[in-house]
Amino acid sequence: MSFAFYLIAGVTLAGGLAAVLLKNTVHCALALTVAFAGQALLFLELDAQFAGFAQILVYIGAVAILVVFAILLTKGSETPKGSVYSRHSLMGLVIAAGVFAVLGWAVLKSVPAVPRGTGETPAVTVLQIGNALMSRYVLPLEIVALLLTAALIGAVIIAMHEKEGAK
Amino acid sequence: MTPLAGFLLVAALLFSIGLAGALTRRNAILVLIGIELMLNAANLNLIAFWRYGPHPEALTGMMFAIFSIAVAAAEAAVGLGLVIHLHRHAHTTDLDAMNRMRG
Amino acid sequence: MQEAIPFTPQLAASPITGLLWLIPALPIVASGVIALLSQPRRKSSATLAIGSLGFSLLLSLVAFGHVLAGWTRNVAVRETVNFTWIQVGTVHVDLGWVLDPLSAVMLVMVALVGLLIFIYSIGYMEHDENFTRFFCFLSLFAGAMLGVVIANSLLLLFMCWELVGLTSYLLIGFWYQKPAAAAAAKKAFLVTRIGDIFFLLGIVWLFAQTGTLLFYNGGAGSMEAGALAGLLAQPAALGLTAAGAIGLLIFCGAAGKSGQLPLHVWLPDAMEGPTPVSALIHAATMVAAGVYLIARVYPLMQAGALTGGTTTALTVVTWVGASTAVFAALIAVAQNDIKRILAYSTISQLGYMMAGLGMGGVAVGIFHLITHGFFKALLFLGAGSVIHGCHEEQDVRRMGGLRADMPLTFATYAVGMLALCGFPIFFSGFWSKDGILEAAQHWSVAKTPFYLLVFGALLTAFYMTRQVKYVFLGYWRGGKPAHESPAVMTLPLVILALSAMALGVIGTPAWPWFRGFIEGRAVGFDWHGFAEPGLLMLMGTSTVVVFLGLGLGWRLYGGQAPKPEEPDVLEQAAPLPWGWLRDRLYVDDLYRVTVIAFYEWWARVAEWLDRRVWGGVVAGVAWAFRGWAQFNRFLDNNWVDGGFDKGCEELATGGGLLSRVQTGRVQTYLRILALAVAALAAILIWSSRA
Numbered sequence: 001m002s003f004a005f006y007l008i009a010g011v012t013l014a015g016g017l018a019a020v021l022l023k024n025t026v027h028c029a030l031a032l033t034v035a036f037a038g039q040a041l042l043f044l045e046l047d048a049q050f051a052g053f054a055q056i057l058v059y060i061g062a063v064a065i066l067v068v069f070a071i072l073l074t075k076g077s078e079t080p081k082g083s084v085y086s087r088h089s090l091m092g093l094v095i096a097a098g099v100f101a102v103l104g105w106a107v108l109k110s111v112p113a114v115p116r117g118t119g120e121t122p123a124v125t126v127l128q129i130g131n132a133l134m135s136r137y138v139l140p141l142e143i144v145a146l147l148l149t150a151a152l153i154g155a156v157i158i159a160m161h162e163k164e165g166a167k
Numbered sequence: 168m169t170p171l172a173g174f175l176l177v178a179a180l181l182f183s184i185g186l187a188g189a190l191t192r193r194n195a196i197l198v199l200i201g202i203e204l205m206l207n208a209a210n211l212n213l214i215a216f217w218r219y220g221p222h223p224e225a226l227t228g229m230m231f232a233i234f235s236i237a238v239a240a241a242e243a244a245v246g247l248g249l250v251i252h253l254h255r256h257a258h259t260t261d262l263d264a265m266n267r268m269r270g
Numbered sequence: 271m272q273e274a275i276p277f278t279p280q281l282a283a284s285p286i287t288g289l290l291w292l293i294p295a296l297p298i299v300a301s302g303v304i305a306l307l308s309q310p311r312r313k314s315s316a317t318l319a320i321g322s323l324g325f326s327l328l329l330s331l332v333a334f335g336h337v338l339a340g341w342t343r344n345v346a347v348r349e350t351v352n353f354t355w356i357q358v359g360t361v362h363v364d365l366g367w368v369l370d371p372l373s374a375v376m377l378v379m380v381a382l383v384g385l386l387i388f389i390y391s392i393g394y395m396e397h398d399e400n401f402t403r404f405f406c407f408l409s410l411f412a413g414a415m416l417g418v419v420i421a422n423s424l425l426l427l428f429m430c431w432e433l434v435g436l437t438s439y440l441l442i443g444f445w446y447q448k449p450a451a452a453a454a455a456k457k458a459f460l461v462t463r464i465g466d467i468f469f470l471l472g473i474v475w476l477f478a479q480t481g482t483l484l485f486y487n488g489g490a491g492s493m494e495a496g497a498l499a500g501l502l503a504q505p506a507a508l509g510l511t512a513a514g515a516i517g518l519l520i521f522c523g524a525a526g527k528s529g530q531l532p533l534h535v536w537l538p539d540a541m542e543g544p545t546p547v548s549a550l551i552h553a554a555t556m557v558a559a560g561v562y563l564i565a566r567v568y569p570l571m572q573a574g575a576l577t578g579g580t581t582t583a584l585t586v587v588t589w590v591g592a593s594t595a596v597f598a599a600l601i602a603v604a605q606n607d608i609k610r611i612l613a614y615s616t617i618s619q620l621g622y623m624m625a626g627l628g629m630g631g632v633a634v635g636i637f638h639l640i641t642h643g644f645f646k647a648l649l650f651l652g653a654g655s656v657i658h659g660c661h662e663e664q665d666v667r668r669m670g671g672l673r674a675d676m677p678l679t680f681a682t683y684a685v686g687m688l689a690l691c692g693f694p695i696f697f698s699g700f701w702s703k704d705g706i707l708e709a710a711q712h713w714s715v716a717k718t719p720f721y722l723l724v725f726g727a728l729l730t731a732f733y734m735t736r737q738v739k740y741v742f743l744g745y746w747r748g749g750k751p752a753h754e755s756p757a758v759m760t761l762p763l764v765i766l767a768l769s770a771m772a773l774g775v776i777g778t779p780a781w782p783w784f785r786g787f788i789e790g791r792a793v794g795f796d797w798h799g800f801a802e803p804g805l806l807m808l809m810g811t812s813t814v815v816v817f818l819g820l821g822l823g824w825r826l827y828g829g830q831a832p833k834p835e836e837p838d839v840l841e842q843a844a845p846l847p848w849g850w851l852r853d854r855l856y857v858d859d860l861y862r863v864t865v866i867a868f869y870e871w872w873a874r875v876a877e878w879l880d881r882r883v884w885g886g887v888v889a890g891v892a893w894a895f896r897g898w899a900q901f902n903r904f905l906d907n908n909w910v911d912g913g914f915d916k917g918c919e920e921l922a923t924g925g926g927l928l929s930r931v932q933t934g935r936v937q938t939y940l941r942i943l944a945l946a947v948a949a950l951a952a953i954l955i956w957s958s959r960a
Contacts, residue, residue, distance in 0.1 A: 005170075009177045016181050016204050020188025025196060032200050035181075039207050046174065046218045051210070051232045058236050063203060063243045070196055070247040074254040085191050086263050086937050092190025095941050099948045100183035106955045107175045122224060129233075132226050137234075144237045151241035155248035161255075190941050198937070262937055269934025 005045060012038030023084055025076040026068065033064045047121050050129055174215035182208035195250045195260040199243065206239045286329075286336050287349040287369045290420055293329050293377065294430070296322040298413035304406040312401045319405040320388045323412050327385050330377035330416075337374040338787075346790035347371070350422050350486050363477075364484050368422035371788050372636065376419045376562060379640050383554045383647050384412045386762035390651050391546040393758035394658060404444060404544070411437035415555050419562065424473050424483040424492070427563070431469075431527070434556050435462050441551060442543040454539035461536040465526020472519030476570075479504060479512055485566065493569040502574050510582055513573040517583035520567055521590075528560025529617045530624060531594045535858050537617055541609040545654030548609060553616050553646035558639050561623045565632045584628045585715055591624025592710075592719035597855065599729035603736070603840070604851035607664050608653050611737050615690065616646060618726060622706055625719055630709025633785040637777050638702035640784075644773060645689035645699060648766035652683035655755040655763065656741060666740035673742045675752040680742050682763040687738055689770040691731040691820065694813045698774035703727065705777060708808055724815055731819025739827040779805060 015035030022028045036059040043052030071077060086092075133141055185204025188197060210232045217228020254260050300322035304315040340347035352366030388408065395401050414437060417430035435458075443455030477483050480497040482490060491497065504512035524530070529537040540552050551557070564571065564587065575581045580588075595618045602614035619642050627635030657664055659676050673680045689699035707727075710720035746752070754760070776783045779800055800806060826839050841848040850856070931938075 005173065009173075013177070013180055013184065016184040019200050019204065020184060020192065020197065025194055028197060028200060032203065035204060036207070039211065042174070042177070042211060043214055046214050048214045048218065048229055048232070051214055051229055051236070054233055054236055055210075058240050059203075059207070062240055066243055066247055067196060067200060067203075070199075070250055073251050074196065074260050076194060076196060076260060080194070084193055086193045086935070089191035092937065092941050093187055095944050095948070096183045096187035096190060099186055099944060100179055102948050102952045102955070103179035103182065104176060106951070107172055107179060110955070122218070124224075124226065124229065128226065129229065132230060137230050140230075140234055144234055147238065148241050151245050155244040158245065159248035159251045186944060190937055190944065198940075262935060265936070266934030268932070270929040270932030 008038055008041045008045060012042060024079050025071045029064060029067045029071055032067065033060055036060045036064060047124070050124065050126060169219075171215055171219040174219075175212060178208045178211040178215065180208075181205075181211065193261050193263060195253065195262055196247070198262065199246050199250065202246070203239065203243060206235065210235050284336060284349060286333050287351055287367075289329065290333060290351070290367050290369055293326045293333075293381075293420065294413045294416035296326050296413070297409045297416065301406050301410035301413060304402060304409060307402055309399070309402050315402040315405045316388075316392050319409040319412075320385065320392075322409065323381060323385050323388055326412070326416060327378075327381035330374075330381045333369055334374040334378050337369065337371055341371070341787055341790075348486060350484075350488075352422060352484055352487055355425075361481075363425060364423055364482065364487070365426045366422040366484055366487075367420040367426075368486055369420070371790070372562075372565060372632065373419050375636070375640060375784075375787070377416065379643050380412075380415055380419060380555050383643055383766075384415075384550060386765055387546050387550045387554075387647060387651065388412075390549075390654070390759050390762045391544075393756050394546055394654055395544065398544075400444070404441075407437055407440045407444070408546075408550070411441065411551060411556070415559065418559050422485050422487075422491075424476065424485070424567075427566070428469065428473060431523070431559065431563075432466070434559060435459065435466070435527070438462075438540070438551050438556055441547040442540045444543055444547065448542065450539075451542040454536070454542040458536040458540050461533050462526040465523045465533050467522075468519045469523025469526075472516045472523070475512070475519065476501075476516050479516070493567065498569060498573045501570070511574060513570055514581060514583045517567065517571040517573075517581070518586060520570075521564065521583065521587055524560030524563045524624075525590065526560070527563075528557050528620045528624070529594075530560075530590050530621065531597060532857075534594065534598065534617050535861060538610050538613045538854070541607070541613050545609065545650060545657060548613070549647045549650035549654065552613065553650050554643040557616060557620055558623075558643060561620065561627065561635060561639050564624070564627050565636055568627070568632050580628075580713075580715060586628075588625050588628030588713070588715075588719055591621045591626075591628060592722045594618070594621030595625065595726040596621075596722045596729070599726045599733065601851055601854050602733045603729060604838075604848055606666055608656065608666050608669075608737065608741060609650070609664060611666075611733060612646070612649055612653060615649075615730065615734070618730065619646065619690070622703065622723065622726070625723060626706035626709060629713045629719065630706060631789075633788040634705045634709050636788060637705055637784050641689070641698040641702040641770070641773050641777075644766055645686045645697075645770040648682060648686035648763060648770055649690065651759070651763055651766065652679055652686060655679045655759055656683075656752075658755055658759070659752040661750055661752075666737060668747050669741045669752075670744040671742070671746040672752055675746070676742075676754045678754060678760045679763065682760075682767040683742070684738065685767040685770055687734045691734055692727060692812060692816050694809070694816070696771055696774070698770055698772070698777070700812070700816075701774040701777040704809060704812055707812055708805065711804065711808060724811070727812060728815050728819045731816050732823045735820050735823025736827050739823065 012035055015031050015033075015038055018031035019028050019035055022031060036055065039059070040052045040055040043049075043055055182205050185201045185206075185208060187201070188204065189201030192198060192201070213228050213232045213235065217226075217232075220228065250260060253265070257265060297319070300318045304318055307315055337347045348368065348370040350366055350368045352364050354362045355365045356363040388405075391404065391408065395404050398404065411434060414430045414433035418427055418434060421427035421430060439455045439459045442458050443452050445451045446455075473483065476492055479501055480492045482492050482497070484491045485493045487494070498513060501513035501516065502511050506512050506515035510518070526533045537552060537557070541548055543551075571583045571587070572581060575584070598614045598617035598621065602611050602618065605611045605614060619638070623635045623638050623642070626638055655676065656669065656672060656679060659672070659679070660669055663669065685697070689697040692700045692703045694700050707720065707723055710723055711717075713719065775781070777785070779802065838848065841852075853859070931942075
């Protein structure tokens with residue numbers, strides 16, 4: 001566990017914390033972007049370069065922008081008056097802590113069920129990914145394409161202004 | 168602690184943070200932000216297991232994560248579209264105010 | 271009286287004995303038929319009654335002739351017909367009838383006197399609207415009385431005894447609209463009932479002891495030697511044997527029916543009934559039933575007596591009889607109602623009969639019963655004629671001078687009166703009463719009854735003279751003038767008067783035919799019968815006594831005839847004793863204060879018990895039921911309904927509570943989801959630990 005790992009992990013977690021704790025919604029969206037970036041670096045740390053760059057492209061480049069747009073369109077840019085937490089939010093916190101407890105306990109106390117790998121760095125090229133996508137994973141690829149199309153159209157329809165009188 | 172365990176813990180922590188945000192914040196968009204964080208944590212898990220698993224040359228984990236990213240993007244688009252639509256009707260994104268389905 | 275040879279008894283039943291049951295059955299059947307007739311059919315009812323009794327008289331005469339024929343042939347007749355009525359295992363109760371001299375003479379007397387009174391009643395009850403009912407009851411009575419006479423079983427006798435009591439009740443209360451008559455009937459029934467209770471005890475005891483209630487049963491009857499020996503061997507309380515005790519118990523029943531001293535109170539009140547009833551029932555026959563009963567059970571009463579001696583039972587009978595005789599005679603002196611004087615006279619004469627039975631035996635007592643039956647019936651019928659002629663007036667102080675207006679009645683009444691007083695020689699009463707006095711004179715126990723009876727004879731003459739003076743002599747003190755009665759009423763009077771005179775013949779010491787007939791000896795006519803020591807002395811004494819009484823009465827009441835408002839001569843002389851006598855020596859008042867008062871108190875107690883205790887129990891049960899019902903209703907309302915309602919309420923509340931989970935807010939659902947997934951994961955991880 002190198003120092004780099006701790007740094008990047010800390011940044012990611014800090015970004016995530018900020019995303020859920022900040023009052024101003026726009027600040028939250030920006031912190032989320034930081035979290036995404038940290039995540040991409042973690043991918044790079046794990047020698048999954050393609051996933052890392054895909055993360056940057058998709059998450060930071062699309063999802064975060066989308067979130068900001070949504071915030072602006074729903075007039076969430078002002079700092080809200082009153083509490084930003086919902087009713088009985090402590091309960092939610094406790095539940096989340098419970099989930100973490102379970103996951104952490106599972107991670108720390110478990111024994112690997114399958115033999116561990118050698119830990120060598122895998123050599124993954126974009127060519128291999130492309131080949132896999134077109135051969136073994138062609139069906140999921142097509143379905144994802146379909147899904148994206150549907151989501152695109154759906155999102156447009158849902159967010160569209162309705163015509164007057166057509167209620 | 169093995170490297171794998173470290174990554175898994177980070178993922179778990181990120182997941183919990185995202186869950187806490189989804190469960191406690193009043194604004195609907197922040198719930199979606201929490202969901203994105205959770206998805207990210209899951210991706211991290213996948214990649215970590217791929218990297219420290221037995222057969223990294225099979226690319227299974229990587230593929231899984233890539234598809235997960237794609238689906239997450241689609242889901243974010245639709246979700247945010249819903250929030251906008253909801254805001255147009257209720258003139259607010261406060262989730263506490265949206266209880267017309269209460270029994 | 272000359273000694274005679276005892277007869278040989280003959281027990282085989284002759285044809286007449288086989289038909290003897292018809293004698294009581296015919297009048298009873300006639301009564302039943304008359305009961306079905308409607309009121310206006312007077313002629314039919316009278317014809318039925320008189321016809322049936324006439325036929326019974328004929329049969330009685332045939333039976334009497336049969337017994338007489340046997341007697342002339344020196345055969346003592348005693349024929350019985352017995353049959354088993356109830357049989358339970360080895361125990362059986364028999365009924366039957368007997369024909370012997372005693373029952374034969376009684377049959378003839380009852381039937382003859384009854385028939386004459388029936389004929390008299392046609393005239394007496396002519397104006398009464400309940401003519402038919404009268405003859406129905408009268409016929410029933412005649413049948414029952416004849417049943418008493420021929421009964422060979424104490425049980426059959428008791429049944430007919432009760433029937434006689436019933437008809438007496440019905441006839442005393444014949445005019446039941448009169449409160450006095452209804453009360454008198456009730457009194458008669460209740461007082462005789464008291465006697466009958468003891469009678470019944472005696473019957474039961476006798477049956478338990480001897481196993482049979484038949485009198486004569488070929489050696490096995492209760493009046494025969496074997497049973498009597500058994501009874502004598504059995505000791506009872508107070509030094510008596512069972513025989514004596516049973517005898518006394520039976521005497522209690524006779525005392526009630528025959529009006530002996532403590533139970534005499536019903537007889538004077540019974541005069542509320544029509545006069546033929548008084549004549550038949552309360553003079554000649556029913557009251558004589560008690561005397562007849564004692565005569566029937568005489569072997570029992572006499573059991574254990576040494577020759578010439580007597581038993582406790584007979585001693586008691588004598589004393590009761592003697593005291594009754596004097597007691598009633600005293601009261602009769604101060605009475606003013608014509609029938610009440612005769613009623614007390616009857617009680618007195620019944621006392622004589624009982625004393626005669628006790629001291630002298632069956633023949634002595636029964637002879638007086640027979641003669642008394644005739645002349646007392648005569649006197650009552652005469653009194654009825656007087657009442658009828660004086661337009662229903664009964665107070666002697668409002669009569670008088672009827673000798674001129676009702677000569678035939680006067681003549682026959684005078685005969686009866688002289689017979690009752692015991693006027694010498696020509697009147698039967700003299701001979702029968704003398705027989706009793708003679709027995710009293712020779713009684714071994716004490717001489718007091720003799721003196722009492724002599725004093726009673728004096729009183730009898732005195733009060734009868736007073737009555738005759740008031741009613742027939744002097745001048746008329748009443749309202750409308752009196753008239754003689756029709757022939758249908760006076761003819762029986764004449765017949766009875768002749769009998770009252772003639773019957774004396776059969777009982778004289780010179781020819782004691784009656785005694786011989788009853789006791790089963792042969793007798794012949796013998797003037798030397800008068801030569802018995804002391805007999806002529808006794809006859810003289812009684813003659814003197816009679817004349818003394820007649821003279822006293824004539825002196826005191828002859829000549830003047832006081833107004834009804836003026837007090838009596840004797841009353842002026844001795845007002846206090848007169849008051850006691852007029853108020854009947856307070857026996858009725860004593861009963862009223864003690865027995866009646868106790869009865870009323872007891873009735874109140876019983877009513878209180880019924881109302882409070884039993885009523886309380888019933889009310890308590892009802893209240894408990896109501897309480898239970900209320901309790902159930904409470905349970906139902908509060909627990910069942912309440913529980914049910916509460917349950918439903920709880921369900922609704924629970925449902926309400928549960929539905930609060932559905933807040934409608936997304937984050938709530940998310941939280942629950944997360945919780946569930948975490949729990950599931952934990953479980954799965956936990957269960958898959960190595």
